[in-house]
Amino acid sequence: MMTSEPSAPLSAVSRRTLLQLVAGSGLCLAAGPALAADAAATGFGVYLRIAPDGGIRIETPNAEMGQGTYDGLAKIVVEELDADWQRVEIALSGENPGMVNPRLRGQTTGNSEAVRGYFPLLSTAGAAAREMLVAAAAARWGVAPEACRTEAGMVTNGNRRIGYGALAEAAARLPVPQTPTLKARADYRLLGRDMARKETAAKVRGHAVYGIDVERPGMKLAALAMPDAAYGSFAARGLEAARAADGVVAVVPVRGGHAVVADDWWTAKKAAALISFEAEGAAPLSTDGLNAALRAMMADLSAPAGLAFGVEGGKDLAASRAAVAAAEKGAAKRLSAEFSVPYLAHGTLEPMCCTAQMVDGLLTLWAPTQGPGTLAALAQKLSGLAADKVVIHRTFLGGGFGRRWNSDYGQQAIELAMALPGTPVKLIWSREQDGQHDFYRPASMARIDAGLTADGSIAYWNSRIVGQSLIQAWRPGAGLDAPDYSLQSNVYYQVTARHQESSAVDLPVPIGYWRSVAHMPNAFFTETVIDELALLAGMDPLAFRLQNVDAPRSRAVLEKLGKMMGWPHPGGTDVGHGVALTNGYDSYCAVGARVRRDGKLLRVEKLWAVMDCGFALEPENVRRQVMGAMAFGLGPMLEGQVVFEGGVANTASIGAIGALTPNGMPLIEVELLADGGKLGGAGEVAVPGVAPAVCNALVAAGGPRVRALPLTTAGLDVVV
């Protein structure tokens, strides 16, 4: 089914945020404050500019951290505009309140929402601009707009042609159409096709500007001194020695420690090493203590618990527990399994960094951030400045994975700028600090009881998941009895009686979003149990899934995966195949794995994925997102675990975070299915399936059933 996307109601968008057709110096206007001021002054919007020579400039609102939205979002505008893609220049916008992602209600990059959130806005902006250009041409020629066509940046009428650049000024004076007509997908010329990526050349040549590459006249460099521990209370020692060190300009107290400022980073780093920290009060919890707290919460059924939507008994915890207990009694076969997953670090290859400068009451930041809106609000709060006195320029991100949704490093840069008025300061964390002061993917534990009817359908599913809650971390005091997505598993199967509860544990570890968030642990729990149920039923794991999935799109990706993998595969004593299904972000994704076992040594030889994201704007990019997501999920499930000793994480080295190396990279094959429906996210959904698929393959290879990650904790040697 080919459809056109819903357009965004322009009344909701407002004319100011819609489009900007600038005659004259359109392409020369700077991003950031000039853009925002200009937008307000001329009463136009933010995404699109057309220069007199027909050059198109798209300001992209989203972080570019490897997902490819830099090109992808621009193409949405250009598709509807019918402009020439070769004439399009893309720029990262600054922080701009007019660039809110409607689904996230902020200018924020996360939850695989870039395309899903911005598509209606950007396609409508492109289509509205096209209609205005057509109207301007029609008026010039004295013909009806319906008699005009557009193609590659030109309006045509019979043999007459005129370029968008020549029409832009007149078009910008016309009323903005409230319901511009959008193309059907069948008519797309750019979307759905692969084209050379515009940002490749700069990235390949070392010209792309990441946060760490920002250069300002008179800029100083800052390195940090922070305690080794990620949490706890500490007093700094040695500040005077650092201040007195050669080349040190200043030592400034900042969030979490002190920043040392010098002309170059190495000088600052050496002086920062003169600062030490002494623990105050009780020693911070170690991993044993954290795990004990999780286990205690697992056992404490009197603790407040949230229920997943759609379970037996509605929101009544006791009624839901009773209903599933009754179903358990009638089941033909039953199993009970306990799981645990560890804290994980993000390990973006570019360490946290940010540049800031305060000049005459204007605070300017140059930030590699996933959350410019959040950062702007924080900057206003810390500086006391009005919104129009805080300017945030964005750079490319050397990896994000959720880590750069936080503003901690931005806060430190703001504090530096406030302490050193006039001086631009670039703050760069060391790798050790990046690994020791992460907002970690929270550890969690789960117990799942499930059972079968005599005919191999799922009679009941009773799960309890405990861990630190991301909802509690961001909104302390949010109801503990509310459904908590950060601790809930989605079960993509028909289940007769279902009870899914979660309890949040209050622990001191800083936690945050990590590519695929709760999907990764929860898919591990769920898809392991599904495999165990299949074996309990005496059925092939793929056939069992196909019999019990609750959605046709789940069935389609699984069926396609089976074909790719040459399913069925008999189990063996050295080689095994496994599958898993992990939907999310409006997408459907089936993952397969082949592992080879040689005694205790496990090697993941091959991974497969079938992905249905409704419609792939850029198919090759989606395939690569899936490959990258699988690599991102594989390393940590093999050997990634953050262990805290007295609050100190073991992840000071990039080699300790479970980062997959070239040697550990299996061959990966990806196929896309397009159901033609709603747009789905592409960057995260393939992460979670890897762990259960590999663990299920391990069992098929005659290995142990692993219910605690990483695999190394099961006594296996792995190739990462």
Added chain:
Amino acid sequence: MSMAQDFTLRVNGKALQLRATADTPLLWALRDHLKLTGTKFGCGQGLCGACTVHLDGAAIRSCTVEIGGLAGAEITTIEALAAAPDNPVIRAWDEGDVPQCGYCQPGQIMAAAAFLKDNPTPSREEIRGAMTNLCRCGTYQQIEAAIARAAELVAAKGRSA
């Protein structure tokens, strides 16, 4: 703490002056002093390879090499390869649209270029065995393919020369 002194480094065929302490890693001399920011800081531990440059033609991790020992050495960075007309490794990376976030790619390219100089006709297994630079986006398959493609381009150039 050592005092800053004057150094001359030969970088990309030019003699460049800087004032720094002798223990300054080449990485930071390139980035902070010489403003050659194509070479990236990833770990400072010699592990990730984001800071890979060539020292007298060999790939090294510039975060672990102090400038005090570099007198007379010839250093080549990504900026030199980027400026070269039709460098086969750069071209192969362009054709394959290899980067995702892109942060590790200059280092990957420098490692690949040095490898191909030593082994212009590598097998896929040899490529896999030689490359150790990290990519957190997981572009390893595209990197491997690009190195194979660069080898083809080098061979084609050799035949036409």
